Amino acid sequence: MKKALKAAIFGITAGVTALAFSANAGIKDFYKWEVLNAKYVNDELPTDPKADLWKSVPGKKVYLYPQVSVRLNDKKANEIIPRKRLTAALVKVAYNRDNIAVYITWKDKTPSIQPAVTTNAFADGVSIEFPNKFGKGITLPYIGMGDSKHPVTVYLQKEVAGRDYQKSFISEGFGSLTEINEPDVDVVMVYNKGKREWTAVFKRPLKTENSNLKAGLVPIGFAIWDGSQYERDGNKSLSRWKFIRLGKYELDKDYLSYVSWGDMIHKEGDPERGKQLMAQNGCNGCHRYDDQQMAPEGMAPNLYNIGGIAHAPYLRDSIVDPNDVVIKNLNQNRHYNKAGAKDVNGAYPNNDMFTWYIVNPDGTVSSKMPPFNFLPEEDIKDIVAYLKTLRTWKNFK
Template sequence: MKKILTSILSLGLAASAALAADTITAVKVADVASADAWSKAKFSSVTLYPQTAIHMNDKKANEANAADKAKKADIAAVYDGKNIALMVKWADGTKSVQGAYSSDTYSDGFAVQFAGATKGAQPLPYIGMGSAGRPVVVHLQKSTASVYEPNGNKDVSTQVNRQQTGIFGQELADYDAKVASLAKTDYERVFVAEGFRSLTEIKDGSVKSSASMTYGNNGWSGTVTRALKDDYVNFKGTVPVAIAVWDGAKMGRNGIKNLSGWVSVNLEGQKPDAKIVAETTEESKGDAAKGKEAVAANGCAGCHQVTSSDAPNTMAPSLANVGGYSTVAYLRESILKPSAVVVPGYNRNAHSNTPWYTIEKGKRVSTMTDFSFLDKKTVNDIVAYLKTLKAEVE
């Protein structure tokens, strides 16, 4: 009897440990901006997968990212009466800060995406920046070098003769310190999006937020603080978030990034939103091996690159990491109702013969075959197989 009990107990423990990564508790604090706000925060590990759905038209960047692995990030959250703050820590051995005026270098950066909840957060928006009728708010922070250019001539650095440091040593040091203190460093943006091409920067001050990132110990630590309620969101109980990080050394930008799936952040002391938590933690019920056979039998690979070892296919998004950043509900819907969410072809112009959607009566209609004729079990099996499609952690 004792033996059975222990094994039941350990099963229970294993199950709750697995859940920990998908649900995070935002610890209630008096003020998220106070110095000790993070002292009680609990970090959880979240996996970020290479976003391979959309292929960029950049040979060098594609080569640099060809063998990409998934990354781990540690995230924690705190909240007070008004605001929620998230901290994200991830390893990056190559610190890349974009130079003030260079366009051929890329910066490290991160984003926290919130599911816009004013219209109801469910089903959760498409992970790649929302979808029609399902908006997201994206807080983006990049590391950029300090610049002080009051006249906009980009000539501040040329206004002193650096050969003369022997004579002007202290003055030059004072000058540099002054320039640094006046410099505006921040690249911080907030966007609202209902799909990739609809990305719109919010500049009217209607979102109160702040973000920052600091480098140390071979990695970054970034924070985003925003209101729990504004024109775009109204969070109670559970806040659905997703995290993206960019690696400047690998020419990361736009679509070249690592992305998590939706994660539920439960506000401590409030009743979690059971539906959102269920959607972010749902496990596939099917048989992945049977699903693999069904994918072959239904010709999915005719349009999709299914695993990263298959040749790229421009007919449709690559599914190589789709299991890493997609929910079970989203995958099921992709099969049964392809036009419910239409993934925007990033280089649509480059593949004008094989568009991913057509426009009918102003609405995007997916060119994917409608597989709603498949029986429920086969769909579950396919979803179980799709959930296995993801890169290993580096």
């Protein structure tokens, strides 16, 4: 009796310790992989990539995955882009009292500068995005430049001959960009022929009329276009949300626990079971992923590398509440209803089966994906654990 009790107590304490350990390990992993520690400086922030400051700021690798959810009307690009390797970028962040500067450098053996007048040569480019609103209780936006409920501010630099192609946008997802003109924003992008790499530095005020980054943990997303690989518009390589730690500002523990949810999912969840659950719940009837290719192409986002582009809390949100973050597929006219009558221009009507959302009478959008909020927490964890394994990074270390 005594012995059994002892064993039971031991069991409980061991369980509690294991739980505490796994939570801490999760946060530790989150810091290691997802958090960019920004350096505070008293001086002006340089936009020159060669400035001394950048030598003293620690960098972190950020991996960018080809975006394939939304595709172009371009057969060649659609063949090349999904086979692209992931892009490894090195990112550094510095800030002072008023401004923040983000330094990003990546290898590119074929610098592509878009000629001033042409339509079929594409530019190299880079962009960063910040959610206009973030923090406790606010879902992260769709990483591919926001969604209608979660707009983002995007800063873009492209290499176009004869002009400084620098733009800022408010974006609510594919195809809904509004150009803005925020004061005191600057971007410099230079190619180093010797090292065969691009470096860009983005500088903006911490607080603009659209977003306030004065917070302990600031989400940031990165996109890179490789012109030689036919990348343009929505077709680019994308990071998942990363988080800048600004040490001068208080860390909101609740927000930290939201964004770091599932960071140990590869150890806590069972991906094999997750894969089975996805088949049982009919996810493969709409989505293509892994060896599950029976869904009609374009019916729903292709999840082949979702584990690289999305992090765990976003995946959980996508499954439990698809209406919160709705991806508008820009290229809906890719599928025509050939049984329908042609319009005055001779075009068939759109085949609505391939539109991912429904426009409600009040103008808001709803996802065509049903919510899977009835699934027990354990099933969701296993599905997320499986989705996280879907990355086609052959050269990932």
